[in-house]
Amino acid sequence: MPGTPRERSSSPLVSPDPGPPPSLEWARTILDSIADGVFTVDPNFRITFFNKAAERITGVPAQDALGRPCCEVFRANICETACALRHTMETGKAVVEQAVAILNAENREVPISISTALLKDDAGRTVGGVETFRDLTDVETLRREIHKKYRFGDILSKAPAMQRLFTILPQIAQSESTVLIQGESGTGKEVLARTIHSLSRRAKGPFVAVNCGALPDTLLESELFGHVAGAFTDAKRDRSGRFALAEGGTLFLDEIGDVSAALQVRLLRVLEERVYEPLGSSKSCKANVRIIAASNKDLEQLVEEGLFRKDLFYRINVVKLWLPPLSQRREDIPLLVNHFVDRFNRLQNKKIYGLSHEALQIFMTHDWPGNIRELENAVEHAFILCREGWIRPEHLPEHLQKVRAGFEPPRGWSLEDIEKRAIWEALERNQWKRMATARELGIDKNTLRRKILRHGLDSLIPPHGRKSSPTPHSPNPAP
Numbered sequence: 001m002p003g004t005p006r007e008r009s010s011s012p013l014v015s016p017d018p019g020p021p022p023s024l025e026w027a028r029t030i031l032d033s034i035a036d037g038v039f040t041v042d043p044n045f046r047i048t049f050f051n052k053a054a055e056r057i058t059g060v061p062a063q064d065a066l067g068r069p070c071c072e073v074f075r076a077n078i079c080e081t082a083c084a085l086r087h088t089m090e091t092g093k094a095v096v097e098q099a100v101a102i103l104n105a106e107n108r109e110v111p112i113s114i115s116t117a118l119l120k121d122d123a124g125r126t127v128g129g130v131e132t133f134r135d136l137t138d139v140e141t142l143r144r145e146i147h148k149k150y151r152f153g154d155i156l157s158k159a160p161a162m163q164r165l166f167t168i169l170p171q172i173a174q175s176e177s178t179v180l181i182q183g184e185s186g187t188g189k190e191v192l193a194r195t196i197h198s199l200s201r202r203a204k205g206p207f208v209a210v211n212c213g214a215l216p217d218t219l220l221e222s223e224l225f226g227h228v229a230g231a232f233t234d235a236k237r238d239r240s241g242r243f244a245l246a247e248g249g250t251l252f253l254d255e256i257g258d259v260s261a262a263l264q265v266r267l268l269r270v271l272e273e274r275v276y277e278p279l280g281s282s283k284s285c286k287a288n289v290r291i292i293a294a295s296n297k298d299l300e301q302l303v304e305e306g307l308f309r310k311d312l313f314y315r316i317n318v319v320k321l322w323l324p325p326l327s328q329r330r331e332d333i334p335l336l337v338n339h340f341v342d343r344f345n346r347l348q349n350k351k352i353y354g355l356s357h358e359a360l361q362i363f364m365t366h367d368w369p370g371n372i373r374e375l376e377n378a379v380e381h382a383f384i385l386c387r388e389g390w391i392r393p394e395h396l397p398e399h400l401q402k403v404r405a406g407f408e409p410p411r412g413w414s415l416e417d418i419e420k421r422a423i424w425e426a427l428e429r430n431q432w433k434r435m436a437t438a439r440e441l442g443i444d445k446n447t448l449r450r451k452i453l454r455h456g457l458d459s460l461i462p463p464h465g466r467k468s469s470p471t472p473h474s475p476n477p478a479p
């Protein structure tokens with residue numbers, strides 16, 4: 001209970017003289033002392049107040065900002081199309097911590113997070129709006145630093161298996177050894193091959209890729225080794241093959257498991273003797289190329305089944321690298337999504353913020369049989385349907401929208417994992433209100449509290465409601 005003025009004045013912490021009642025000047029001093037930018041607008045969006053932090057973040061002095069339309073001062077990516085203050089003034093709904101970018105006085109882009117509210121007079125009439133904004137430059141710089149740690153050339157990953165790969169890649173690249181990359185389709189075998197080439201002593205030479213699975217045998221042979229005029233009916237003139245085009249560089253033989261038995265013999269000879277003959281020619285050509293082969297099939301298995309030559313397998317299996325499927329490195333999903341969102345924003349001159357909470361949940365749940373290529377395509381698809389703001393489930397390809405219908409725990413999840421996931425989802429649905437969540441789950445509040453602690457979900461409680469809640473990609477990273 002607040003004390004009477006007399007009682008209060010006896011406290012050593014409170015001035016005996018409470019002074020004049022709070023005035024506009026007080027409010028101004030308080031607002032100028034905080035680190036977040038604050039400004040207010042009248043109903044015509046003209047700035048009526050601009051605190052010191054707003055001056056610092058925008059680089060615009062208050063005297064220049066006052067009286068001007070806020071869009072002129074901030075030049076944010078959302079000003080024209082999705083003004084948050086306009087949304088608040090029209091709907092009465094506050095916007096909380098929305099990430100946007102503004103241009104400061106030096107025309108440099110500054111990432112900020114904004115929150116808005118209505119301003120009303122004593123009679124309850126709307127007289128304008130207030131926006132607070134936080135400079136995210138340091139947060140962004142940090143985010144980039146972290147990203148750098150998780151990037152190797154064009155390969156992004158924070159998965160431990162990939163991080164280990166990053167540490168040995170420079171040595172592998174520097175050696176001249178033949179490399180075999182195994183991994184499901186779309187896991188990044190070609191990106192990895194390109195990265196090895198760009199780190200190698202052959203980096204200035206060409207990188208030539210051939211998809212051995214895409215061509216019939218005879219065509220592939222001529223594609224690889226070239227031909228001389230008259231070698232076959234359509235061979236009107238001499239034509240160089242990919243081995244010749246890759247001279248001094250790297251030849252990437254994708255889907256090598258699909259090569260016919262006859263061609264396997266020819267490849268073995270090039271690998272052993274470093275010479276080959278173009279089709280129809282008896283003249284040998286030297287092959288100064290480094291071979292990187294890749295396969296989404298298990299070559300060892302093919303050898304066992306007699307479908308792939310053992311001697312060729314040993315020739316190409318000097319250094320074997322394996323790329324795990326995306327379903328085994330789910331921690332990479334948000335990283336890859338951000339990467340592709342940034343890329344498509346740049347390419348298409350858009351300002352999509354990223355995946356909404358619900359869309360990210362779908363991404364974290366889906367099994368991604370097409371791996372990173374499928375994920376990239378899903379983001380590209382969303383860019384067609386999403387004009388601005390956040391990518392929502394309805395912007396995703398149809399097969400992903402169905403993921404929403406029900407959560408199927410990935411293989412290998414324990415009952416504990418599933419319970420953690422179920423509790424987290426219920427908390428999300430109920431905006432982290434424990435009473436409502438406990439009711440939905442049919443358990444009492446104390447049981448819920450204990451389970452939250454046991455599963456470590458307390459560390460995910462968002463500071464200001466559900467908006468900023470981090471999404472655990474799986475309550476327990478997928479085994």
Ligand SMILES: Nc1ncnc2c1ncn2[C@@H]1O[C@H](COP(=O)(O)OP(=O)(O)OP(=O)(O)O)[C@@H](O)[C@H]1O
Pocket residue numbers: 154155156157183184185186187188189190191192254296336339372373376
């Ligand atoms: N770790 C990664 N970081 C960023 N982008 C990646 C990564 N891995 C793959 N990609 C992207 O995913 C797409 C597919 O990669 P890539 O073609 O290298 O896969 P692949 O395993 O060679 O596929 P396939 O077996 O079907 O030939 C490419 O656009 C590539 O840029």
